Amino acid sequence: MNSLQELQAIIKSKDNFTKFVINSEVPAVCKNEPCMLGVDEAGRGPVLGPMVYGVSYCPLNRKSILEELGCADSKALTEAKRDEIFTKMLTEEDSLNNVGWAVEVISPNYISNSMYRRAKCSLNEVSMNSAIDLIKKAAESGVNITEVYVDTVGPPEKYQTKLSEIFPSYKITVAKKADSIYPIVSAASIVAKVTRDHALKVWHFNEGLQLDHTEFGSGYPGDPLTKKFIRDRIDNVFGYPLLVRFSWSTAELMLQEKAAACTFEDVDDPGKGKSKSTKTISSFFTLKTEDSKPRKRHKFFEERHLSTCTDFD
Amino acid sequence: MSILVENNLIKNENEDIFEQKSHYIPCKIEQDGSANVKKYFDPYIVENNSQELSATFRGHPLDGTQITFPEGYRAVLVTETKRPLTEDAERKFQVTGGFKNFTYWNWDKKPSKNDDLCKAMDWIEIAEAIHGD
Numbered sequence A: 001m002n003s004l005q006e007l008q009a010i011i012k013s014k015d016n017f018t019k020f021v022i023n024s025e026v027p028a029v030c031k032n033e034p035c036m037l038g039v040d041e042a043g044r045g046p047v048l049g050p051m052v053y054g055v056s057y058c059p060l061n062r063k064s065i066l067e068e069l070g071c072a073d074s075k076a077l078t079e080a081k082r083d084e085i086f087t088k089m090l091t092e093e094d095s096l097n098n099v100g101w102a103v104e105v106i107s108p109n110y111i112s113n114s115m116y117r118r119a120k121c122s123l124n125e126v127s128m129n130s131a132i133d134l135i136k137k138a139a140e141s142g143v144n145i146t147e148v149y150v151d152t153v154g155p156p157e158k159y160q161t162k163l164s165e166i167f168p169s170y171k172i173t174v175a176k177k178a179d180s181i182y183p184i185v186s187a188a189s190i191v192a193k194v195t196r197d198h199a200l201k202v203w204h205f206n207e208g209l210q211l212d213h214t215e216f217g218s219g220y221p222g223d224p225l226t227k228k229f230i231r232d233r234i235d236n237v238f239g240y241p242l243l244v245r246f247s248w249s250t251a252e253l254m255l256q257e258k259a260a261a262c263t264f265e266d267v268d269d270p271g272k273g274k275s276k277s278t279k280t281i282s283s284f285f286t287l288k289t290e291d292s293k294p295r296k297r298h299k300f301f302e303e304r305h306l307s308t309c310t311d312f313d
Numbered sequence B: 001m002s003i004l005v006e007n008n009l010i011k012n013e014n015e016d017i018f019e020q021k022s023h024y025i026p027c028k029i030e031q032d033g034s035a036n037v038k039k040y041f042d043p044y045i046v047e048n049n050s051q052e053l054s055a056t057f058r059g060h061p062l063d064g065t066q067i068t069f070p071e072g073y074r075a076v077l078v079t080e081t082k083r084p085l086t087e088d089a090e091r092k093f094q095v096t097g098g099f100k101n102f103t104y105w106n107w108d109k110k111p112s113k114n115d116d117l118c119k120a121m122d123w124i125e126i127a128e129a130i131h132g133d
Helices: A004-013 A028-032 A060-069 A079-091 A108-115 A123-140 A156-166 A183-201 A224-232 A249-258 A299-303 B116-120 B122-131
Strands: A019-023 A035-042 A051-059 A100-106 A145-152 A171-176 A262-264 B003-006 B027-029 B053-057 B060-068 B075-079 B091-099 B101-107
Touching: A004 A019, A004 A079, A004 A183, A019 A123, A028 A051, A035 A060, A035 A123, A035 A183, A051 A060, A051 A123, A051 A183, A060 A079, A060 A183, A079 A183, A100 A123, A100 A183, A108 A123, A108 B053, A108 B060, A123 A145, A123 A156, A145 A156, A145 A183, A156 A171, A224 A249, B053 B101, B116 B122
Parallel strands: A035 A145, A145 A171, B003 B091
Antiparallel strands: A019 A100, A035 A051, A051 A100, A262 B027, B053 B060, B060 B101, B075 B091
């Protein structure tokens, strides 16, 4: 891959309702020299589009290359600047020989499905699993990792403990705003952000909607275009096209208000079985009127929800 | 109360109308009418190597399997144009189509013989043993 057009083509060729990984080749030097690896994510909050996890790595003594590329706090960089840096990573000799990267594109449907499982899997779990998988994959492909830097939105301590348990031989640093402190995390962040931006640009609606990203906006619930999309693009039965994260409260509330009501069975209803509570002492002393219970059908029919009904003529 | 079913499709040469595609969805949806299945549901049905199906509905993961009715059975769709106002009046239905198999979907659980709907099919065999000749 040597251009963002090619990145777009690869994204387009994948199913946009699952998750997939795109990665660079591992520079030979990263297999021998001890390396640092940075982890960051893009698109955690938006109600539309995928969340992208990114890692980037380079030898410990080649940190200067990242600075030359311009890897700094990705939030302070414009979209054009981020595109420029990623393009350099894909084309410039010096970068190609020293810096490797990988991203996992986690589709909105994968996120909704995880959060709407019987045993709910939170966004934090989805995120952590993605980060862990990407680190493992980098190690499997031969990267000689010694230090890992991770950006986090939540409390760093728990995350750090978990990662240290899984990767005991790495020196692991989890920090808030790691993105602006460690250039290797900035690089990961840029790779992730650029991938998310382009994933939205080439989004294909399997539902056949003829819309592009200029019409649904950034995906952040505050964006007027996104708001309009969430309000207007409702199918009464199916809710939304799978660009939308159904499990986001913005989408949930809008569907409650505007689409056909939909109820799934409750998982382990805690109220169940409590109705037959212990009888009160006094109930044994009051005169019972024999209540006429309807004849109960055999369990066979009850379990199968079978009931008799009228014949047709 | 008696129920009358009219079949105006009996001379219909197009057999497809009685072999329509049908899905059993594991939730209650308060809508009676058409649904954009082809656009919103079909594109996301995936079959894995062991013929297990997966799909998604309103963000919920679904696991599915094909179920064919036992020999001699099929499903018929009927609609009622106008429901009578009184309880004991005669009701009239029109046959509008049918299906011979359907896709059974569970919410995040592989379909098995233990699912209520699959177990309900047992009755057909038992009824035959009890009431058959």
